[in-house]
Amino acid sequence: MTGGGRAAGVPVVAIVGRPNVGKSTLVNRFSGRRDAIVEERPGVTRDRTTHTAEWRARRFTLVDTGGWLPDWAEGRGHLAEEVSAQAERATATADLILFVVDATVGITEEDAAVAAWLRERGLAVLLIANKSDRLSDPNHPQAEVAELYRLGLGEPHAVSALHGRGSGDVLDLVVDRLLEMDAFARAAEAVDDIPGIALIGRPNVGKSSLFNRLVGEDRVVVDAAPGTTRDAVDTVVRTADGRAYRFVDTAGLRRKARLRSAEATEYYSSVRAVQALDAASAALLIVDAGEGVGEQEQKLARQILDAGRALVLVLNKWDLVDAEQQDHLDRELDRLLNFVAYAPIVRTSATTGRAVQRLLPAIDGVLGEWTRRVPTSRLNDWLADAVAATPPPMHAGRAVRIRYGTQVSVGPPRFRFFSTGDLEPTYLRYLERRLRESFGFAGTPLDVGVKVRPRWEERSGR
Incomplete structure (x- = not known):
């Protein structure tokens, strides 16, 4: 039995970096949702979480990780060590890694440690300089993020996850790199429609x-x-x-x-x-x-x-x-x-x-x-026996006749019984109990309902 970190059939992009550089905000920006939890304090994201993104008609999975401190987590407690280990595992299953740093802070000791870890393993990495909107000249951020070249991971790409500035350019880079790596074709071999x-x-x-x-x-x-x-x-x-x-x-x-x-x-x-x-x-x-x-x-x-x-x-x-x-x-x-x-x-x-x-x-x-389905003929044979054993109670002073029943869908199984008058909730529960006794349905709810067609009674009286 194996665990996989991807949605079936699509490439995986892992977003890593030290705590509080805006990884989850970037995930929400790219995915167009608010799946990843964001607060203005470090350590909010603890586990690897997956989110679906689509750009230029190409779908891929984003993996959000907790704040990563390779080697630096030691001595900071069990939880910090485990969160860092989660981020390392995320890189093992990813096709591409986005390494996020805070453009307003520059290179920290932790950033350098993460970059060294990524370089040693020769992984496919894009360097993302987040929070570029807070620079002194946000319209020309490249000069202020130039020092990030020292991380040895290539060109830093300026972006503001909070306001969206530069996010389209980064998504273009992500899709282009995945296409170059043939990642979409390889991932398409995965099985879809998994429960x-x-x-x-x-x-x-x-x-x-x-x-x-x-x-x-x-x-x-x-x-x-x-x-x-x-x-x-x-x-x-x-x-x-x-x-x-x-x-x-x-x-x-x-x-x-x-x-x-x-x-x-x-x-x-x-x-x-x-x-x-x-x-x-x-x-x-x-x-x-x-x-x-x-x-x-x-x-x-x-x-x-x-x-x-x-x-x-x-x-x-x-x-x-x-x-x-x-x-x-x-x-x-x-x-x-x-x-x-x-x-x-x-x-x-x-x-x-x-x-x-x-x-x-x-x-x-x-x-x-x-997902069990009962054939209509078998269901109506069962219905005749159930009604013979316990007829439905009268409604509004008149006898109620159930003409037939059908299963309309599965997931969960839904049954509709067509009658000349309303069926009491107690009788519907009786039918549900008899269904379970006869057909099983262990572990699944049943949707049992009635469709009233009083004209049948009028026709039968003619």
Whole structure:
């Protein structure tokens, strides 16, 4: 099983540099979105995050990285070392690297260290002098950035990520260089249409540790502090037998009440997590077995249900709870998450790796059910039996007849039953229960509805 840092079929451009030189602002400028979190303080971006950009009808993936301090991170704490390691890994999978420096500061010790690291490895690099709008003569920035030639990475290209000045020129350079390298043709061989799997859960339940187990590399910075993962992080995983998944690790989702008063970083992280869920086919709802199920887990499960996504419940840190706690958690699941009782449960430990190997088969299972289609003839044979066993209740004093049913779509499965009158919600739930008993649909929500055609009753009375 391997983790890849690219969107399927497109080249990868990694944006690296020391902290607070404007890498995430540049990503947002190039991608035309606000996926990357930006604040006026260093260290906001911690993990590698991927974003899609398009220029001159050419699509490519931008990889935003945390502040990179090769060798300089040592002694600054575990998190700084891990963030720097993430940036180094990003260069390993990139076709082209944009090395960003602050044009208003000039060459720093950290810049020189990064440049030396890049030169030693002979990587394809464009040197970007950001914040050129703050120079004394922003209309003629090249003279003031000339000292950057000393980095040994070729011509510095002046740009203002904040205001967009020079961004089109840099994008032209990016596309031209990728074309010269034949990167678009090589990347087009990658498999497309890969299902997205969102890792969802409140902060500090072990999402990032589980993510790293699944993708087979330490792609996400794992730290004990809640909320370490700020952005949504995409990684394509391919198994030995050719299956592929796009895993998205998101910042811990918080309740809306907390969002309104949270700092901007928390707000945009949560928005990005919701977007990740919307783009996914399935979700892993990760629960800390030691903490149990609470209001937040209920809300997240409801959000996944409302989004119509397939679901696997993951009870993480299972190795840390005793038999009594396990029984209590099982009762909590029955009581608080009964509305997603269809979801399979995997009890695992991301730290030890226990039962992690069961997750991919569970994901395959729920994706298969999410796209299951029941032939119309078989569905109507089933419907006749279900109605004979329990006829629909009367509506407005008249008997309700269900003429036929059909499955209108998959992902999730949607069924519509055509009747002479409204069907009560309790009866629709009965039909859903019978559908699950007969056809399975483990791990997927079902959309069961009614289409009323009262004229049928009028015709039958003639």
